[in-house]
Amino acid sequence: MGERVLVALGGNAMTGPDGSASPGDQRRAVEGAMAHVTALIGRGHQVTVTHGNGPQVGNLLLKNQLAADVVPPVPLDWCGAQTQATIGTLILNALGERAAVVVTRTLVDAADPAFGHPVKPIGRYFDAAQARRFERLGQTWREFPGRGWRRVVASPEPLEILDAPAALALMAAGYTVVVAGGGGVPVVRRPDGTLAGVEAVVDKDAAAAVLARAVRADVLIIATDVPAAVVGFGTADPRPIGRITAAELGRLHAAGHFAGGSMGPKVAAALRFAVSGGRAVITSLEHIGEAPSGRVGTVVEG
Numbered sequence: 001m002g003e004r005v006l007v008a009l010g011g012n013a014m015t016g017p018d019g020s021a022s023p024g025d026q027r028r029a030v031e032g033a034m035a036h037v038t039a040l041i042g043r044g045h046q047v048t049v050t051h052g053n054g055p056q057v058g059n060l061l062l063k064n065q066l067a068a069d070v071v072p073p074v075p076l077d078w079c080g081a082q083t084q085a086t087i088g089t090l091i092l093n094a095l096g097e098r099a100a101v102v103v104t105r106t107l108v109d110a111a112d113p114a115f116g117h118p119v120k121p122i123g124r125y126f127d128a129a130q131a132r133r134f135e136r137l138g139q140t141w142r143e144f145p146g147r148g149w150r151r152v153v154a155s156p157e158p159l160e161i162l163d164a165p166a167a168l169a170l171m172a173a174g175y176t177v178v179v180a181g182g183g184g185v186p187v188v189r190r191p192d193g194t195l196a197g198v199e200a201v202v203d204k205d206a207a208a209a210v211l212a213r214a215v216r217a218d219v220l221i222i223a224t225d226v227p228a229a230v231v232g233f234g235t236a237d238p239r240p241i242g243r244i245t246a247a248e249l250g251r252l253h254a255a256g257h258f259a260g261g262s263m264g265p266k267v268a269a270a271l272r273f274a275v276s277g278g279r280a281v282i283t284s285l286e287h288i289g290e291a292p293s294g295r296v297g298t299v300v301e302g
Contacts, residue, residue, distance in 0.1 A: 002044030003218040003292050004171075008208035008269070009033055009051040010224050013285055014087060021055040027090055032285075033223075034094035039289035041176060048171065048215050049091060052204045053083040053182030054122070061123035061151070065134060073137065076122075076153060077185050077197030084181035091178050099176045104163040105195065106184025106202045106210075112156035120155040120201055154200040156186065158207045162195075164214035171215065179215070183207035205269035209280075212273050220273045220280045221291045222266045227284045229267055229298040231257050243299040246274040274300040 013033035016025035040047050057079045064073035081103055088101030118140045125148035126134075131141040134151065142152045167179045183202030187195045205222060212220040228240040231252060241249070250271055258264040263282075270280035283297025290296045 002046060004048075004216060005040060005045045005219045005221060005292055006048045006050065006208065006212045006215060006217040007037055007040070007288055008205060008220065008222045009049065009285070010204075010222075011052045011054050013223060014052060015055050019055065021059060026056075026087075030087070030090040031094045034091060036223075036285060036288045037176075038095065040292070043289065043292075045292060046171065047176050048167065048211075048217065049176065049178045050180045050204070050208050050211055051087055051091070051178070051182070053080065053087060056083040056087060057182065057201075058123050065123070065126075065130075068134070068137065075197060076199045076201065077187070080182050080185045080201070084185070087181055088178045095176055098174055099178070100170045101178040102163050102167050102170070102180075104161060104167075104180040104184045105187045105197075106158045106180060106207055107160040107162055107195075108156035108186050108188060108198070108200065108202065109159060110188040110198075112154070114154040114156040115198075115200070118152045118154045120153050121150045122153055122201060123151050125150050154198075155203055156200055158183065158202050158210045161207065161211045161214045162187070164211065167215055180204075180207050180211050184211075203265050205265040206272070209269040209272035212278060213276055217273075217278060219292050220270065220278055221288050222270060222280065222282045223285045223288050224263070224266060224282060225284060226263075227287060227297060229258065229263055229282050233257075233259070233263070241298045243294065243301075246271050246300055246302045249274075249298075249300055270298070270300045274302045277302055 015021045060079040084103050092099050131149035140152050141149045143149050167177045170177045183204040184207050186198050186200045186202050231239045253267050258267045273280045280300040281291040281297045287296040
């Protein structure tokens, strides 16, 4: 009997090799990624899939910006929901029968300090005049010297994957389920108990760790573009990490061995899941079929 596995796909699984995000490139990339997911299913594992959506949201934001004088820009939570459905449809077509997509909301705290300090860059670079234009629409923009101005938004901590019960019901019925794409649509709970979307993005890796617990996964596989996490990446002495305890990896993470914009969030997510009793594997997309065996990638256990 196989294990219950959550596969968290990075941006390299959603775009062309050069990062291009044309419809054809996205379709081919998703089909290639799903071949590896199908291999996992073929080994008897019950698989759930989550994924990134950065390039896709970036495209929607560019359309917002170019057409801002003609059509009112849609809020960021709408962009997240749209990309969940679009990417989810590509995944469903690649997987075939007995697969389903849950458009998913992720609960965040309205008082999260991140809302007061938006630092997550999204979308494309513009010049200062264009940035001023969008700031008048209530957006926050930041200059990146040598590259231009880019919008920044809050990235609050995920508290709960609200639609995980729907995913569990579909899993119980034998479906391969796609959940919490892009970290989920961020929502806050109002004082009267109702929910409202917010202008924020949830880190997809952090959300994957929360989702893995919610769907009772045995293994969280974080797929990236390298075979394993590395100590000394970019130096003359890079050392790939194989099997490691959460405590050991936590010490390396605290010492600053993993870049904040790339491997750092993946290591943090692996730690978050492993300390709760699960097993996390960080490895390249082409190795995810073997990841539950523990023979590939960085394997993190509590």
